[in-house]
Amino acid sequence: MKTFNVNIVTPDGPVVDTNVELVSAKAKSGELGIMAGHVPMVAPLQIGAVRLVLGDNKSELVAISGGFLEVRPDQVTILAQAAEKAENIDAARAKEAKMRAERLLQGKQDQVDLKRAELALKRATNRLNVHEGKL
Amino acid sequence: MASLRDIKTRITSTKKTSQITRAMQMVSASKLSRAEANAKGFVPYMDKIQEVVASIALGSKDVTHPMLQTRPVKKTGYLVITSDRGLAGAYNSSILRNVHKKIQERHTSKDDYVIIAVGRMGRDFFRNRGMEVAEDVTGLPDQPNFADVKEIVRKTVDLFSEGAYDELYMYYNHFVNAIQQDVTEKKVLPLTDIESSGGRLSSYEFEPSAEEILEVLLPQYAESLIYGALLDGKASEHAARMTAMQNATDNAKELIGSLTLQYNRARQAAITQEITEIVGGAAALE
Numbered sequence: 001m002k003t004f005n006v007n008i009v010t011p012d013g014p015v016v017d018t019n020v021e022l023v024s025a026k027a028k029s030g031e032l033g034i035m036a037g038h039v040p041m042v043a044p045l046q047i048g049a050v051r052l053v054l055g056d057n058k059s060e061l062v063a064i065s066g067g068f069l070e071v072r073p074d075q076v077t078i079l080a081q082a083a084e085k086a087e088n089i090d091a092a093r094a095k096e097a098k099m100r101a102e103r104l105l106q107g108k109q110d111q112v113d114l115k116r117a118e119l120a121l122k123r124a125t126n127r128l129n130v131h132e133g134k135l
Numbered sequence: 136m137a138s139l140r141d142i143k144t145r146i147t148s149t150k151k152t153s154q155i156t157r158a159m160q161m162v163s164a165s166k167l168s169r170a171e172a173n174a175k176g177f178v179p180y181m182d183k184i185q186e187v188v189a190s191i192a193l194g195s196k197d198v199t200h201p202m203l204q205t206r207p208v209k210k211t212g213y214l215v216i217t218s219d220r221g222l223a224g225a226y227n228s229s230i231l232r233n234v235h236k237k238i239q240e241r242h243t244s245k246d247d248y249v250i251i252a253v254g255r256m257g258r259d260f261f262r263n264r265g266m267e268v269a270e271d272v273t274g275l276p277d278q279p280n281f282a283d284v285k286e287i288v289r290k291t292v293d294l295f296s297e298g299a300y301d302e303l304y305m306y307y308n309h310f311v312n313a314i315q316q317d318v319t320e321k322k323v324l325p326l327t328d329i330e331s332s333g334g335r336l337s338s339y340e341f342e343p344s345a346e347e348i349l350e351v352l353l354p355q356y357a358e359s360l361i362y363g364a365l366l367d368g369k370a371s372e373h374a375a376r377m378t379a380m381q382n383a384t385d386n387a388k389e390l391i392g393s394l395t396l397q398y399n400r401a402r403q404a405a406i407t408q409e410i411t412e413i414v415g416g417a418a419a420l421e
Contacts, residue, residue: 009183011281011362013176028351029343042187043342044351068351070187070339079184081281081355 002036006052008062008078015083016062022053023076025069034071041071047122049130050078061086063130065123082123089131098124139405142398146391153387159222160380166277167313167373173278174310174366181363188356190338191345192326200349201296202357205325212249212300213238214291214323214361216307216368217257219273224379226308226316226372227256233318234306235264249300251291253365269299277369284365288358295324296354307364308371314378316371323360326353 001021008016023034026048045067052060067080101121105114192203215234217227242248251270252258258271272287295303303324308316341348 007179007183009180011177011180011359012173014179027342028347032342039340040338041340041342042191042348042352044348066351067355068187068348070183077183079180079187079355081285081358 001055003055004036005075006078007075008050008064008080008083010080010083012082015085016052016060018052018054018060020052021055022051023069024051024053025064025078026050027069032069034069034076037073038071038076040073042068044068045078045080047119047126049126050083061130061133063089063127065126084127084130086130086133089127091128091131094124094127094131098128139398139401142394142401146394146398149387149390149394153384153391156380156383156387160377160384163373163377163380167370167377169278170366170370170373171310173280174363174370177359177363177366181359184352184356184359188326188352191341191349191352200346200353202324202326202353203349205327206301208301210247210249210300211241212251212291212294212303212324214251214303214305215253215257215261216305216364217252217254217260218368218372219255219275221256222379223372223376224382226375226379227254227260229318230306230308231257231260233320235260237320238266249294251287251294253287253368269294275365275369277373279365279369281362284362285358288361288365289354291361292324292354292357295357305361305364307368308375310367310370310374313374316375319364321360321364323357326357 003019003021006016006018006020006023007014021035023032025032025034026046027043028046029043032043045064047065048063050062050064052062054060063084063086064078064080065082067078067083070077070079098121101117101124104117105121213234215230217230221227238248245267249269250261250266252261252268253272253275255273258268258273261268270287270290272284276283291303294300302322305321305323307319307321309319310316
């Protein structure tokens with residue numbers, strides 16, 4: 001199967017740079033699957049997992065906190081403020097962050113803080129899910 | 136003339152100072168190389184996001200977004216990036232002098248501007264002059280990653296969106312090389328001067344629409360501009376401190392040299408005097 005290059009870049013440096021057969025990501029408007037030769041496109045992403053299918057039934061999961069995806073004829077780039085490969089995720093830290101966010105959600109009444117806590121909870125849950133290999 | 140013992144004490148204390156400054160210089164040198172690596176790691180992200188923003192914002196003329204529009208300026212925001220600690224030569228003072236002058240020139244009333252200070256030196260400078268600091272961040276690590284600065288960066292962009300100010304300038308030291316850092320003023324918001332980095336502009340399909348993508352993209356772009364400046368500033372800080380400490384060590388060495396000369400002269404004078412006294416005493420006995 002035809003492969004193409006995928007880059008996942010964050011402000012702290014590149015996270016992923018490999019050749020894949022398929023990228024599947026959660027865009028704001030729904031799930032997206034991209035294969036070689038896709039039309040150039042830009043789409044914002046949700047906080048969620050990106051699955052990279054490497055071929056031979058092997059795939060890799062990467063946790064993404066928002067950002068967006070850019071498709072070019074020969075290359076896909078994901079620009080996110082934070083991204084972590086499943087194997088690099090610190091589960092203990094993610095759990096802690098999740099608990100902290102849940103506490104905040106219960107305690108705070110302020111609208112802004114509530115939103116922030118919700119986002120934090122989403123990110124933490126996402127990282128945990130990716131770590132455990134769930135999509 | 137100072138006594139032998141006084142000079143000796145000064146020599147030892149200067150030596151100790153020079154040991155400290157030399158250690159600080161070496162620490163800064165290693166921090167500098169890491170800060171440079173950080174700044175380098177950020178380049179691909181910045182390039183990419185700039186490319187996409189340029190191709191969307193310039194490619195389709197009919198898209199609008201509050202961040203792209205110049206609105207009448209009632210209030211100006213100043214983001215000033217300084218360090219927490221001194222001993223970095225002219226690093227802080229040159230930025231602060233520059234900003235202070237610009238603010239005095241541009242504004243007559245205190246209600247016309249908002250200051251956001253990064254670093255303790257900047258915060259204290261403005262507070263001491265009775266200029267209100269709306270937001271401040273101190274205690275940034277030497278190698279900040281994006282998570283460390285997310286809060287301030289987001290706050291700065293949000294304040295613009297909420298209308299707390301109508302334009303935002305940022306001041307930081309741009310890292311040229313280890314001995315040169317330039318004070319730089321950059322207009323961050325509104326995003327009027329998006330330059331395309333040369334390459335061809337690709338035409339994209341937008342999913343779901345160009346507006347909605349700008350909604351996500353532009354804040355992210357503005358945030359990365361600020362983050363880039365922070366990284367640049369950190370690299371400059373370490374470079375400035377390294378140079379300052381290098382100079383301090385050199386000066387200490389020079390001082391030790393002249394003090395040693397003085398010490399030797401005083402010692403010789405003392406010996407000569409002793410001999411004269413002995414000879415004088417012996418002559419008196421005869």
